[in-house]
Structures are given as structure tokens and as C-alpha cells.
Amino acid sequence: MSDPLDSPDGRPVPPPPRFAYDxxxxxxxxxxxxxxxxxxxxxxxxxxxxxxxxxxxxxxxxxxxxxxxxxxxxxxxxxxxxxxxxxxxxxxxxxxxxxxxxxxxxxxxxxxxxxxxxxxxxxxxxxxxxxxxxxxxxxxxxxxxxxxxxxxxxxxxxxxxxxxxxxxxxxxxDELERRIEELESDRGVVVDTAAADLRRIERDLHDGAQARLVNLAMGLGLAKEKLLEDPDAAADMVDEAHGEVKLALQELRDLARGIHPAVLTDRGLDAALSSVASRCTVPVKVSADLPERPAAAIEGIAYFTVSELLQNISKHSRATQASVDVWRSEERLLIQVQDDGQGGASLDKGTGMSGLAERLGAVDGLFVVDSPAGGGTTVTAELPWRDRSQQ
Known part of the structure; x- marks a missing residue:
């Protein structure tokens, strides 16, 4: 017979007296x-x-x-x-x-x-x-x-x-003391995530727009030198530079979208998710039931979570269709992303899924993956709502 040391509501209860030397x-x-x-x-x-x-x-x-x-x-x-x-x-x-x-x-x-x-x-x-x-x-x-x-x-x-x-x-x-360790761990996750994002932005600028702008400057310099002696060649070089400018602007727009898309700021999560879904290589149906907008930080986390999940679907799932559902339940924002692909996704340490789980955990969110082999993948994420009026 075991000691009933805790009541059903979790409070400690003294064990009852016993009548034997057990x-x-x-x-x-x-x-x-x-x-x-x-x-x-x-x-x-x-x-x-x-x-x-x-x-x-x-x-x-x-x-x-x-x-x-x-x-x-x-x-x-x-x-x-x-x-x-x-x-x-x-x-x-x-x-x-x-x-x-x-x-x-x-x-x-x-x-x-x-x-x-x-x-x-x-x-x-x-x-x-x-x-x-x-x-x-x-x-x-x-x-x-x-x-x-x-x-x-x-x-x-x-x-x-x-x-x-x-x-x-x-x-x-008290409960605060029990939360200290979690908050310390969460702070480390936030710092590591911010550092990784800064490295990504630096790499994208260096390898993309910056390199293209350097080539553009060199091309315009050569065109200037040939302007008098060979106007036709200079005109061709200016046309080529014009094309480089367009590509550089597109790369900068893509980079800015990766930091914080303007459509998310201007039109909210519904429009932003529809925009990111349109770039997925798999047809995606988006459904958003949001009578009002959550806090800006929560919107950003939700957007980038769905964005990374859709990238995973494009690269790894071999799916033919996918769906994104977003809705509010009391004071929580719920997200569910599904596909009919090969499954097998996991939260093992070092994978992209584990990184998403850590990011959501840092703001008291939840991240659950159901991905049986050959049975498609369902990812459910939950975030605190936090009204904009409370910021």
C-alpha cells in the first residue's frame, strides 16, 4: 500500500496512520x-x-x-x-x-x-x-x-x-522561483536567435545586394570611361547596370521582407500569411479567423513560424497540398500547418523544428509536431495573444 501523500488538487496530505510494522x-x-x-x-x-x-x-x-x-x-x-x-x-x-x-x-x-x-x-x-x-x-x-x-x-x-x-x-x-531557470534558458534562446538572425542578415547583404552593388559601381565606372570613345558600348554597359539595379532592389526588398514584411505591419497576419503562402511551391490554403490583431511581437513570431514551416514543406515534404489555419482561442493565438507529404519530421535537437520550438517556448508558447512516416505532417503552435492595447 503506497502513501497517499498528495490530494487530487495537488496539496500535500499527511499519510493516514497504519497498524503494522510495514x-x-x-x-x-x-x-x-x-x-x-x-x-x-x-x-x-x-x-x-x-x-x-x-x-x-x-x-x-x-x-x-x-x-x-x-x-x-x-x-x-x-x-x-x-x-x-x-x-x-x-x-x-x-x-x-x-x-x-x-x-x-x-x-x-x-x-x-x-x-x-x-x-x-x-x-x-x-x-x-x-x-x-x-x-x-x-x-x-x-x-x-x-x-x-x-x-x-x-x-x-x-x-x-x-x-x-x-x-x-x-x-x-513560490512559483516565481520555479520560473527563474526557465526564464534564464528562454533569455539564452532569445539572445542566440537574435545573434543568428543578425548573422543571416549580414551574410545576405554581403553575398547578395552588396556584391551586386559593387559590380554595379564598377560597371558604371567603365561606362563613364567609354562614354566619349565608344558611346554604343557605354550605352550597353548602362543598360546592363540598369538590370543590376533592378536585381539589387529586389534582393533588398526580399531581405527587408525577411526582417519584417511591410504587408504584416500594414495589413495584419491574414494578408501576410497569404503572401508567404503564394511563394510556396506547394498549393496552400490559408484560413484566418482573427477578429482583431494580437500584439505586434506575437504577429511577427507567428508569421516567421508559418514562413519557416512552409519553406520546410517546399524543400522536404514532397507534398501536393498544404493548409494554414490561424485562429484565436480565449487569450491564445493558435496556428496549425498541415501537408499531405511523406512525414517523418521531428523535434530532434539541431533540426529546424527544434529551433522553432525553442523560439515559441521563449514567449510561453507551445509547439507540437505530429508527423508519422508516410502520413503527412501536422504542426500545431500556440502563442499568448497579448492585446495591442496592453503593450
Missing amino acids: QHTWKEISYLLSSFPLAVCGFVYAVTLLAVGAGLTVTVIGLPLIAAGLSGARLLGKAERARARSLLGVRVDEPSPLPRHRGDGFFGWLWNGLKDSVGWRAVLYEVIRLPWGILTFTVTLVGLFVLWPVLPFIARGLSNADRAMVRGLLSPS
Whole structure:
């Protein structure tokens, strides 16, 4: 019989009393007996950290010592969570690691360490646990020889108090703390994506329009030299340069469209998706049910998500037709792109699909791929709506 430690709504519920020395009771007894020696070690560590660190704050090593000691307290808390999980069945989320920002340096590390609430709560846990550990060790040890018939009840009551201490002091303090790690990861994705986009723009300018404009300048220079001695040749060179100008303008328009298309800004997501669908090599049916426009940033992410998916369909799917559906559901923008191609698309790391999933995840979006081999591909994306009026 397993411990019903959580209610259906997710709140912790103390396990019910048991009337036999089953494996759960013996685990609780083991936990209570082992708490005393571990509590002594933890108490010595915490008191030494506080006393020595506080005493040395007048020197340059005091605060760094406290910060390093709090990192050690984190490790003690992690060990205690593992012990409680193994012997008491307490399911406690791991707190997020300390945020580390590139370029913070020593003082950034020091400040993050000193304000670490997880480390301070672990220190408090070690200080409180010694007197409690002495009490539980004594009562449990006496119970083994004197109070044998009622020891399961005693062990259950004492271990329930330990469960409450672990949940109260060693679990993440609130939802914000649990989100820190995700936000740190999301920030890295956004930075990497922006850097990749800048490299792409630089490459497209260098290899495309810039090279063409250089050739244009050289051609016009030669035409100028031949203008008097060979007007016909100069005229031909000017005509050729005129063609180069048209091509350069087209490349610049394509590049600008890749950054942020004017049709998206002027006419919204429906018209922009119809425009990008018209350039797909596979016939695409676009359906958009958007009574109003979402935030500009969300429109941009939705546009480029569909654009990349349609490029994948053109290059890899071997499909004969595709569809794009966009609609609003409460405060979410939903996108579904389907094709009847060969399937086999995946979210494996390093693929274009995984990059799209990371981009959407950075703004609390979702990205789901259903692509059985030979059965076509359905990609469903979900983004927060975020009204323009709230920007």
C-alpha cells in the first residue's frame, strides 16, 4: 500500500496512520534515527558559517565566505530532499539554481550568493533540526524498547512534522522561483536567435545586394570611361547596370521582407500569411479567423513560424497540398500547418523544428509536431495573444 501523500488538487496530505510494522513504518523509523547524527553535522556547519562569516565581515573575505557557505547549504538541502524523498516519500521540487549572467564577474556572483533565499532557508532548516532531531531520536529509540505497540503511531506523527519542515523550508518558495531557470534558458534562446538572425542578415547583404552593388559601381565606372570613345558600348554597359539595379532592389526588398514584411505591419497576419503562402511551391490554403490583431511581437513570431514551416514543406515534404489555419482561442493565438507529404519530421535537437520550438517556448508558447512516416505532417503552435492595447 503506497502513501497517499498528495490530494487530487495537488496539496500535500499527511499519510493516514497504519497498524503494522510495514516497510513504510520502518523507513520512517530509519529516517528519525538517522536524523540526529546528520542534524549535528548540519548544525555545526550552519553555526560555523554564521559565526565565522559574521565575524569576518569587517575583512574582505567575510562576505565571500558567507556566499560560498550558502552554496554549500544548498547542497545540504539537496541531500536532505533526497533522503526525505527516499524514506518519507516527500515529493519536493528542486529549487532553481542561482542565476548566472555572462559578464557579472565577482561582484555579481557575490550579490547573487548573499541574497540566495534557498541557501538561507537551508541554513535555517539545519539550525532548527538539531533540537528536533534530538527529540525524535530519543523518542524513537525509547519506543523501540518500551513503546513497541504504539511506535508506528509515534513514528507517523513525528515523521509528518519532518515532512512539513522539508516542504516548508527546503522546497521552492513560490512559483516565481520555479520560473527563474526557465526564464534564464528562454533569455539564452532569445539572445542566440537574435545573434543568428543578425548573422543571416549580414551574410545576405554581403553575398547578395552588396556584391551586386559593387559590380554595379564598377560597371558604371567603365561606362563613364567609354562614354566619349565608344558611346554604343557605354550605352550597353548602362543598360546592363540598369538590370543590376533592378536585381539589387529586389534582393533588398526580399531581405527587408525577411526582417519584417511591410504587408504584416500594414495589413495584419491574414494578408501576410497569404503572401508567404503564394511563394510556396506547394498549393496552400490559408484560413484566418482573427477578429482583431494580437500584439505586434506575437504577429511577427507567428508569421516567421508559418514562413519557416512552409519553406520546410517546399524543400522536404514532397507534398501536393498544404493548409494554414490561424485562429484565436480565449487569450491564445493558435496556428496549425498541415501537408499531405511523406512525414517523418521531428523535434530532434539541431533540426529546424527544434529551433522553432525553442523560439515559441521563449514567449510561453507551445509547439507540437505530429508527423508519422508516410502520413503527412501536422504542426500545431500556440502563442499568448497579448492585446495591442496592453503593450
